[in-house]
Amino acid sequence: MRKRILVSVIMLTLVLTLITSCAPAPKEEVAKAGAVTVLGVWGGSELDNFREAVYPFTEETGIGMAFEGTRDLAAVLTTRVEAGNPPDLAILPNPGQMYELAKDGNLVDISKFMDMDELKGNYAQVWIDLASYEGKPYGIFYKVANKSLVWYNPTAFSDAGYEIPTTWDELIALSDKIVADGNTPWAIGFESGAASGWPATDWIEDIMLRTAGPDVYDKWVNHEISWIDPAVKTAWETFGQIVGKEDYQYGGTAGTLSTNFGDAPASLFTDPPEAYLHRQASFITGFFPEGVEAGTDYDFFPFPPIDPAYGTPVLGGADLIVMLNDTSEARELMKYLASPKPQEIWAGLGGFLTPNKGVSIDVYPDELTKKMADMVVKAEVFRFDASDLMPAAVGAGSFWTGTLDYVAGEDLDTTLEDIESSAVEAYE
């Protein structure tokens, strides 16, 4: 009896081995000239669309792409790099890790093989600078998120007779009006598991750009001004004009703190609407309930200017592609990815914004995406998400938790002093 089980298990294993070795190879393996391994956080529809964008390259050159996806990119990449088995290319969710990898000499300087003039023609200087470390370019930015957006439901808006605010004061006046009508203006959600608080940091960054301007913002990112600086404090206080008022937020501050960032916008689409406004990045459309239509059910307006001197800057985040193994196949793929063609393919499939100026605005599938992309490309002032650039102990630590403490009602000075003390250590 036991023997029979053992024998059948062994047979099963053998048969399965046979089946798998005969199974038709998936699309990515068509390669003749070997495959470039790519490690990244993309999954689901993002990954499908990225594959689609790379497919013409494989057809033309015979070089395939073997994509390895993991959402715990930092851990897997660090391990693989340490062990001497890095992927050829990696897609990093923010420049912070790129700087670390570049510092340790793990990245390939792309100016060695890339036509830099062409790259500079396609990418604005700010993007090239962000992807450089000590003057050498190491990466190309892909898949930008435009974070300076306020989402609303146009139908609900016109039914209630509300107007799109164009200044901060108008925004506050609108919020007051919505409250006076017995409704709730804002749907906010700051919960995001271990990363809770990041949506709040985006708020503060966006406000900071508008109250203090890009120069002070840069100093703040590099910790050249402290967290208790009046400029920082003003930004937080302005943020407090919204999150400090219970009746401004759907579910009050408790609702804001406990609602997942992805679930929060659902309040815009109930009947009657539970809330009217939602400030979040362009990717939030992926979390909207099924069946809502762009233009009729949802639309956005730019996060309004506060100090007229600084206009309407754009805050954003982006993934970037870096190269870890200098092989000729990897070079080819990198060149292809930097060119407009794959970005146009992905942009046409949706859910993708690019900073690449060579990509025509017409390729985006709908008016809304065109507007978002236009904002990014035409922005007079574009700044990268500050928390993504700060050392992890602050940008993915005390800044996150500090915002939550503040929303929960902690005294502002104490909150900022706490962040400052962790920053002093982290920036050393």
Add this chain to the structure above:
Amino acid sequence: MKKKITKLLSRPLLHIVIVLISLVWLLPSVGLLITSFRVRNDVMSSGWWTVFQHPFEFTQYSLKNYTHVITANGMGQAFLNSLLITIPSTIIPIMIASFAAYAFARMEFPGRQVLFVIVVGLLVVPLQMTLIPILRVYNRLGLAGTFIGIWLAHTGYGLPFAVYLLRNFFGALPKDIFESAFLDGASHFTAFFRLALPLSVPALASLAIFQFLWVWNDLLVALIYLGGTERVAPLTVRLSSLINSLGQNWHLLTAAAFISMVLPLIIFFSLQRYFVRGILAGSIKG
């Protein structure tokens, strides 16, 4: 008389407590199961317990999550990969561990205790610590990204516990059986195959389940040693890539969890009778 009454009362009480504990224990899984049958908009707007307001309104349930997961690209390949990884990674360590455990339990040789202490000591080594050094060795030997590499890795990670469990089990088998066998001229080899193994089927079965579940559910080890390319990625890696980078479509994972649970459940129920069977039933019959 009094005793009888307490006995009569304590039985139902005990049952109620047990049922309550099982209910609390099951609650998260039940929630997950119900969520997996709900449509995305419902999942996002209300809790799973709200279905109990009208549990027989069948329009609120849907198989969409399941069809989406099952028909996703490369799911069949991932299932095969998972089997290819899990079956050898279960059989190899149990084979080696049972030999080793027999030696530790029944054979006299110098350094036996020290060796055993070392094996037990390995139980406390966190496997994350070994990732980088072993991956380095694998690169050298060309084992990174191969099934053989991951079989060896899982064997290594599973062995200390397997040896420890089986040694204790073999050690607890009555000495008399082995002594009478040796008197009849049995070698260690015969004693192992004819006595130790057949008597230990319950222990081997539970060990097999442990190891199978651990390897089947493993994400980290596969991701590090095997990588996540479609050709080799197991089910866990494939399922985790169903969701977008910011967690869009997480509701699919509820269905994915139950799909990946099917095989372990089958294994568990088919091996279950070995647990219940009396450990030494009939072993010392003349």
